[in-house]
Amino acid sequence: MARNLKFIYVMVLFLALFFVLTNGDSFRGCNKDTDCPEKFCSSPDVVRCIYIECYCI
Numbered sequence: 001m002a003r004n005l006k007f008i009y010v011m012v013l014f015l016a017l018f019f020v021l022t023n024g025d026s027f028r029g030c031n032k033d034t035d036c037p038e039k040f041c042s043s044p045d046v047v048r049c050i051y052i053e054c055y056c057i
Contacts, residue, residue, distance in 0.1 A: 030054050 030036050030049035040047045041056035048057050 029052045031052070033047065033049045036047040036049055036054035038047075040054050045056035047054050049055075
């Protein structure tokens with residue numbers, strides 16, 4: 001029983017690390033407006049690169 005719980009615990013840790021590493025590093029910043037993702041903002045807003053970060057204006 002303890003062996004199964006340890007296996008499940010290790011699997012949860014590895015899955016959590018996997019999701020954090022794959023999603024956390026998807027966007028690194030910007031140097032100009034074209035570096036920002038197109039679908040970063042909703043329809044009326046426009047994406048702008050301000051101080052190395054993308055913002056919706």
